[in-house]
Amino acid sequence: MVNFEGRVAIVTGAGGGLGREHALALAARGAKVVVNDLGGARDGSGGSATAAEGVVAEIEAAGGEAIANAASVTDYDAVAAMVDQAMAKWGRIDILVNNAGVLRDKTFAKMELEDFRFVVDVHLMGAVNCTKAVWEIMRQQNYGRIVMTTSSSGLYGNFGQSNYGAAKMALVGLMQTLSIEGAKNDIRVNCLAPTAHTRMTEDLGAALPLEALGPDLVTPGLLHLVSDQAPSRCILAAGAGGFERAYVTLTQGVRIVGADAPEQVAAQFDAISDRTGEIVPDMGAAQGMIELSKAQKAHSA
Template sequence: MTISFAGRVAIVTGAGGGLGRAYALELARRGAKVVVNDLGGARDGSGTSDAALRVVEEILAAGGEAIADGGSVTEFEQMQAMVAHTREKWGGVHVLINNAGILRDKSFAKMDPADFELVVKVHLIGSAFATKAVWDTMREQNYGRILMTASSTGLFGNFGQANYGAAKLGLAGLTKTLYLEGAKNNIKVNTLAPVAATRMTEDILPEEAFKLFAPENVVPAALYLVSEDAPTNAIIGAGAGGYHSAWVTMNPPLVLAPEDRTVEGFAAQWGRISDRSGDFVPQSGAHQSQAILSAIEAAMKG
């Protein structure tokens, strides 16, 4: 069955190029009215350009509907204005893809604190601002699909990207609360960790890999995660035609006897405490304490 976005209004941040452009084009091709948001800055976030307008022109030329927005995700008032304009023109907002981002890579030892702060502000705070700007609209509609863009750096780490990794794992954490808060209003929130050949990665990926990791190969995962029948609270990796899930897991708690609840007692049981057999995926933070209490109850029963 064809997945359609007819009648839906979508906002894609950072859509002036790369992944965002690919998402915007395919959403429009599938019937969505698209807001192409892009400040138009360089990879490090400096400067501006008319990148968003160029993507809008592509969509219009193909027979779709789109408007450009040059608001910065780091300015909440600009995100509010973008959503207000979108509602005025098209009546609502059904899809938000938080894709805007910058890079300022350096080892932590050499990183200026301002570069740490700005990367976190654009990726994490910017996504929160854009999401907050659409949240009430989606609650009123009883419909919303939101995608956060995380990264393997956030999930698994990468040398020289402490700022980026901190922001990206923060986005996965943001998803895990918003999917709970949005559930009663049919708002589904997911996390995507893409690998794509864009200006963000042009000097990171080798030339052969750069061709293989075309942004278009990430589009199927991204658009499914904001479709009507999307899951919620998923973490999906995508790149070069390969797709996978990732999870935040915990293992069953080991209850130490009162006399063993010392630093030495913990150290002696580290092998069992760090044993991944029996891993499971908690569905909320409350499951951690529930699992501990269940383990204590079982230990008391012997």
């Protein structure tokens, strides 16, 4: 039984969509929840605490405990104040779900740099701000569960979403390192890549079978990623009741040196790309070790 009795969770972007489902589900299983939502439009403009307060009311009506917070995740001081609010009320923070996000979609040719910066600031730096604000608390507790909300647009690309995709893939890199650094204090860090019909996907319309893509079908995966039994360094994809894992892999490749090395890279690109024996590295140094092992074998031959 996945249970969160005695746990305190912060869920950003929890005024609607996926964040709301996450907050409601955590509260239903015993967590005390900070429902954070700036309450702005999908592009990040505007702001109101009304959405967050509405979710808190739902949680309280069901017998749970929650507080609303309208801090922008891009404002570190406001995020730190949110964390202080939770600590003052409940004395600990066990779970952080970095879910807040915005969209400003355009092709790269037509996109203003400000729109690129803003989307990266909300998704990437917003998660950095929230994570930094709780990190020392979790280290002192020797317990923490953090989820970054990534996307297939970051993992695999999507037309018109260079800003969003770049930010979402950056969150994977953040997760990879934080999971290593947090391991000794039982801070487990994972990524969730959801497919769901929310305000963020409403423009897709008939391109998706929207009735099958309820955000509630993603949340069970989130609950596992923040539970006592959570994995770490996992990229969990979820949507329509389906769950998959994505991996960043490394092929065995080949060693090429010499004056004609550029030509040989081209000639042997299929061999370089051969996925036979590919690995999921424990850390970035694995790439260098594979490359050095090829050189050592060549020298000892």
